[in-house]
Amino acid sequence: MTDLLNGLVHLASMLIIPGLAYGSQLALGALGVTLIFGVLRFSNFAHAEGLSLATAITILFTIWLQGRGVSLGVLPTALLGAVLTVPLMALVFIGTDRALYRHFRRIDARPEVFMIVSAGVMLMTNGVIRLVIGPDGRDFEDGERFIVTARGFRDWSGLAEPLVLKTSQMLTIGLAVVATVALFLFLNRTQAGRSMRAYADNRNLALLSGVDPDRIVRLTWIIVAVLSVLAGVLFGLDKGYRPFVYQQLLLPMFAAAVVGGLGSPLGAIVGSMIVAFSELALTFAWKKALAYVLPATLAPEGMVQALSTEYKFAVSFLILVIVLLVRPAGLFGKVAR
């Protein structure tokens, strides 16, 4: 019985909690990807760089706030920095749209053209980030780092295995739930949200019904700004800010959005959890967990790890390829456009 409990605690601490946190971070990113695809109708290759820029700006704001002695107590100061960053990122996104995407929307360019333009935006943003904060990594978490510490849990429970719950993980899961609920309420319960869905569904009829396209585009970028800041900052609090790691988030975010069906917000969330847990489960060393559960004679010799952690991106890639081959519309997708 103790073995079983130890096994469960081990799994919760090493797989389930990190998986939920990572899945929530991906979900916030994938929601942005899917929203841009649904409403603005293109695959935004610059999305990961958007998260990265948002985090870089948040870090600068955080440093400034810390310098002025502002603190949120047990919570990381970066949350306050994030609040300041949202309007700035919204301006950056809307500015980029005005300067680039709007032109291609006016000439009714094909989605591939938008995609290439967004790849250009990706490269440009990458350069801007280097100018703003440099290529080095930074850790910017302050406040109380742990809600449940390894030692504290062991002393309390008497179990051999520690349970660790970081503040950043709890914050991630909590804020992701709040943001998602707010997004769904907005899309389903408000007239602006309804207009946005209508515009995504049938652009001509929406225009005929009196929907103002410029307003919808602006609203979309504002929501994407909120989601990007949250995703980037929460990922950074959890794992540290490394510009090149953020670049690599593009693949799992797209894999998540595609698994769920591009354009479907619910799908983006489910897809993110699928991608996050596949990635972690396939690179997880199951030896310890199995040893707790199986009788001693069957205890595994090796690490029981399907893939080494360096290959975790292969998992997203594999999922992406399988979904595109088997069910291109994704789990919740309508017709592929």
Next chain:
Amino acid sequence: MSFLRAEDMTGGYGGPPILNGCTIAVDRGKIAVIVGPNGAGKSTAMKAILGMLRLTSGRVTLDGRDITALAPQARIKAGLGFVPQTDNVFPGLTVFENLQMGALLRTDPIDATLEEIFALFPILADKRHQPAGQLSGGQRQQLAVGRALMTKPLALLLDEPTAGVSPNVMDELFDKITRIAAQGLAVLMVEQNAAGALEIADTGFVLVQGANRFTGTGRELLADPDTRRSFLGGRT
């Protein structure tokens, strides 16, 4: 002077003109139908009335007001309701949300209009919380008409409302359209099912190559052997 009148319309999509001086008119409480062979410019005439293509000459008036210079959205605001032939609902929105979208430009309470539409199309009331994408073809057309009626239009323009629906549903739709006209709206239809549409039409406009060939009451056109042979395929 007719309530909705499009006079001497000439124009096209940039190439050679598709409309060559055609005139369409309909009064409140009446139904007018535009019929004619394929490529005669029937749908184009309707789009011109809505402002979706540039006319080189001609004018459109609604209740005596010249709306020729207005963009499509402004014409909708001025009192034209439009049901496109295809893609005429939001498939991902529920029936109720589709109707709400129809009323987007209105600032007054919409409950009374909703009641009227549910009374006219009871099926929409039953399925109000279903996504429009799950409706059958006929139900979809009813929703499309309902959506257009949500703007409380003075004139309703329908582009082939019975395209792709079964004969039973077609009769039902024509019946509803008659009832809509009876409430005082001016109804203008483009119809492929010319015979069925002319049955309920007060006026029929036969277009050929973008110009009026015959104009008469629906019954006159149906009874005229020439029209029947050339434009109704000699059937019915």
